[in-house]
Amino acid sequence: MASTPVAPAATLNRRALPKSKAGCVTCKQRRVKCDETRPSCERCNIGGREAGLGSQASGRFDAFHMALFYHAVLNMASYMALDGDMAPIIECALDNAVTAPYLLDQMLAVAALHHSVVDRANSRAYHHHATSLQNRALGQFNDASDKLTDPNIIPSFLFATFLGYHVLRNTLADHQGSISSFVGAFVDYLHVHRGTRVVTRQHWPQIEKSSLAPLLEISSIGKAIDNRQPGPETQTLLAHLQAQPDHASSSSTAACIDALLWAQWVLNIQKRKPPRFSVKVHAATAWPLVVPDEFVSALYQRRPEALAVLAHYLAILHVTREFWVFEPCEFGMIQALADHVGPFWEKALQWPLSCKSG
Numbered sequence: 001m002a003s004t005p006v007a008p009a010a011t012l013n014r015r016a017l018p019k020s021k022a023g024c025v026t027c028k029q030r031r032v033k034c035d036e037t038r039p040s041c042e043r044c045n046i047g048g049r050e051a052g053l054g055s056q057a058s059g060r061f062d063a064f065h066m067a068l069f070y071h072a073v074l075n076m077a078s079y080m081a082l083d084g085d086m087a088p089i090i091e092c093a094l095d096n097a098v099t100a101p102y103l104l105d106q107m108l109a110v111a112a113l114h115h116s117v118v119d120r121a122n123s124r125a126y127h128h129h130a131t132s133l134q135n136r137a138l139g140q141f142n143d144a145s146d147k148l149t150d151p152n153i154i155p156s157f158l159f160a161t162f163l164g165y166h167v168l169r170n171t172l173a174d175h176q177g178s179i180s181s182f183v184g185a186f187v188d189y190l191h192v193h194r195g196t197r198v199v200t201r202q203h204w205p206q207i208e209k210s211s212l213a214p215l216l217e218i219s220s221i222g223k224a225i226d227n228r229q230p231g232p233e234t235q236t237l238l239a240h241l242q243a244q245p246d247h248a249s250s251s252s253t254a255a256c257i258d259a260l261l262w263a264q265w266v267l268n269i270q271k272r273k274p275p276r277f278s279v280k281v282h283a284a285t286a287w288p289l290v291v292p293d294e295f296v297s298a299l300y301q302r303r304p305e306a307l308a309v310l311a312h313y314l315a316i317l318h319v320t321r322e323f324w325v326f327e328p329c330e331f332g333m334i335q336a337l338a339d340h341v342g343p344f345w346e347k348a349l350q351w352p353l354s355c356k357s358g
Helices: 025-030 042-047 054-060 063-079 087-095 101-118 120-147 150-174 179-201 204-208 217-224 235-242 251-270 277-290 293-300 304-318 331-341 347-353
Strands: none
Touching (some): 063 087, 150 204, 150 277, 179 204, 179 293, 179 304, 179 331, 251 277, 304 347
16 A cells, blocks of 8 residues: 655644744744744643653653654554654644644654554564553543644544544454443443534534645545445345335334445445555544444444344454555455344345455
8 A cells, every 4th residue: 555755744834824923942942843932832831841841741742652652653643544744743732732732642652553553573562562652642531622723623523533444443443352342342332422513513514624634635525426325335235124024114214224324325436446555544433533422323233134244344344454554354254244143134135244354
């Protein structure tokens, strides 16, 4: 998978910005933008560059975290499946490290998690640091979410994006042993990811107009395919659900049909020409955010119709598993779900069961 080159860290802040006339000496020497706060600016506070702040900064970040930051600078475009300049994301994390510290921590957490995948020899150590950083980020976000202000909307949105990738990767990698464990972990993932995104959902127009807009290609693609029509991958399950005697009155069945149509929406986006890997990835990660709450409840209850829909979503991830987050999604879990719901659902699961060689 080709990645978009990212400018080295030293050049990220040398953008065409108005020069600061009252900036601190340290920032001028480093040729970076200064917010001109006194007695020490935000960047110097984070880096511990002013007298008396070194111990505070070293308690929060150390050389290992700086190595993770460098890994993010070099590789984020690839492991986040983004096309374009990563500088706005990295600058947002740095510029909001005091007011929204959860973003920088979660960005580093995903960098550590990705490092745990590519550096097998030190995988356990990197995974441990990824978990510690994620826990710290979640605690900070939970403390701040009830008093979220406009300046923190973009950092919160990015935090939710990084967190979603992190939790999904762990869910797929750590719970393949049993259906009960996997479904429980997947429901937990849905709650965490949807819970963090709901904070920023009402601010979507503001997000679309931000410097992140060029990276949010899934929004424009989703609008281009506005109708969620049945397709060949989901039509057998859709017919099966609609044939149930209570399908018109059952809220659970209706929610599962809605979630299934959203799965077809993902597939329709992925099939558009010309195919782009980043589009396939972001379409797949959009599904957990758009399915109805009642579908999540039906999945929590292990209702067979919800498990059948989940099998279709896992098939989408399975055929896109060249992406490192989806890579642990094995066909065995799809087969296990089919075996669990039994022969009554076998024909309805025709497409996911055909993805074994996908």
